[in-house]
Amino acid sequence: MRVAIIAESFLPNMNGVTHSLLRVLDHLADRGDEVLIIAPGTRRDGPKEVAGARIVRVPSIALPKYRRVRVAPGGVSRIKRLLESFAPDIVHLASPFVLGWRGVLAAQSLDLPTVAIYQTEVPAYAARYGMHGLEAMLWSHVRNIHQHASLTLVPSSYTLDQLSGLGVAEVDLWARGVDSSRFDPSHRSEAWRRSVAPDGEKIIGYVGRLAAEKQVEDLAVVDDLPGSKLVIVGDGPWRAKLERSLPNAHFAGFLGGDALAQAVASFDLMVAPGELETFCQTIQEAMASEVPVIAPARGGPLDLVDSSHTGWLYTPKDLLAMREHVTDLLGDEAKRRAFGVAGRQQVLRRSWKSVCSQLIGHYSRAIENPHPQVLGRGFTVQTG
Template sequence: MNGVTHSLLRVLDHLADRGDEVLVIAPGTRRDGPKEVAGARIVRVPSIALPKYRRIRVAPGGVTRIRRLLQRFAPDVVHLASPFVLGWRGVLAAQALNLPTVAIYQTEVPAYAARYGMHGIEAMLWNHVRNIHQHSSLTLAPSSYTIDQLEGLGVAEVALWARGVDSSRFDPGHRSEAWRRSVAPNGEKIIGFVGRLAAEKQVEDLAALTDLPGAKVVIVGDGPWRTRLQRLLPEAHFTGFLGGDALAQAVASFDLMVAPGELETFCQTIQEAMASEVPVIAPARGGPLDLVDSSRTGWLYTPKDLGAMRAHAADLLGDEAKRRAFGVAGREQVQARSWKSVCSQLVGHYSRAIENPAPQVLGRGFSSMVNSGLENPLPY
């Protein structure tokens, strides 16, 4: 499960409620997952797993197969979810069929390259990102930082589309003293992290917090770096992957949350913590710049300044009244950001692309096709 997956599933739910007809073209194998999700038919195309991250599959290949799938379905709009490999095939196929495309910029793939040992190709990857989005009718970016990033590349048609949060699921009422005792049996204050245990999340930076007096670092999530991180952070408690009510309970039970990744285009877990009345500490780069109101709902620190991160954590751990005030302000800030509201905005962007497409539109009622880019959109 990841941000791309989570937001795409919420979009599928919304389109199903509207009665739209949806086709998902995703990387996978014939044995992968269901053939339908939220009323949307799933078509898997051949893919390969990344060597260092087996759960991520990429779908290399030509455009012909994708063009045939689109031609048969005849959508009104093509939604490119975090496009990079399969998404590039999708945008070219749509352009050949004069179909409008809405590309969702959500993953800073070029910056990931160095973290996964692929040095010297970042400029080439940014050129690829620019090409994808320049070929799209409309690009949607999740934050003001990413809008500036794309416009700096020369991408012209960029609009803001943020993400929703379920503030009934993520609610301070789910705080559990029993859960807190299970992960911090000596009554420590809990510094939480939620996310994939992968290189780009910089979870190892939490080592700067593990010796804070009276504090316990609790890491929620799983991924290819888990074994390495357990060696680097022996004092931390690792819960493994949590979902559903278990995740909501864990987040609400934190005293504060730290999201140390510097490559977050949005960072959904920050909103979920804020909805749970948990203050957040994050680097002042990317999505957190829009989400964390520093000194009101949490703290932002200069990227790589782990001393500042530690000082902010110590400040909040030592001041219960401040933690409470930050938490209340954070929930007030995100409560109006429902998934229904942001998905309705997305449908408005679909209409904008249909009315003002670069290609010519095929008309057959209002249907939509969802295409996945780098990451498999289904958690199966």
């Protein structure tokens, strides 16, 4: 196939969208497909090619309070020219919102089939950043994007209900894979544990961006538990604020590759406090590392965490319940071990190869049926 990927975010910005795209690119390269990536940035940003795919940057601006994130406003004509020149069989829209909206309109004008990957709950993010008045308008924009796509893929049953509630007709489930060789309990390191918890404390881990939507500040309720050490892996605009509000925590900064796998395997348990996770890849990575997970019962974690079997789910905003679940696991080594083993067994079948093979099937489906049915204008959306 010739695949054009229009990415709302890409290297050098590393996040969930970029991570899954890199795995898809590896798979397409193995198949011998030709790939063009259109992404925000400047000519100085990141590599010019990844896994054999050529990268074209389109003009963008950095968000004032989060300069690593760039958005690419503008007209459709530039994207249309790029697509027309490349002549793809399918256009893959990665977490479309600003650039992705231009992409779906450009593809539609050229009668090209599109697969849109819903991955970020942007309207709810806006509310987290204090822009409550925009939330309804932004949901309407999300609906418009995905109604224009030939097929929308969502990462969890919760998001399937969200998009169906918006009135998007062609929606299907496409989860994410996990590298169970890289994320493996054998990478647990006593030396690393001593470096972050020198008094032999049990380690409560968190992995992810340090930003408002991740609700890392909720971990304050477990920052003072006796015999434990809260370890924060990640970076972002809220780091300085979080260092003040979590005075007992160890901030490890951004880790990638083998260093990340070692850190995750060295946790005793992990908490993923964000309530806006459409999937939450770090939960799968912890489970592959035989680390039990505690998360709110909303969004992606509902599909990933089997409560009382691989970890615990708590009612969103019930931070006392979060603390009780953490205390429960800290005090019960046998339960931690049993949850961890069950979690790894659950995710072993979710290889990136199998997940990406499913994506190729979805591409074929969109090519065969490029014009989606549009449902009525009334809609509801699941928000809590």
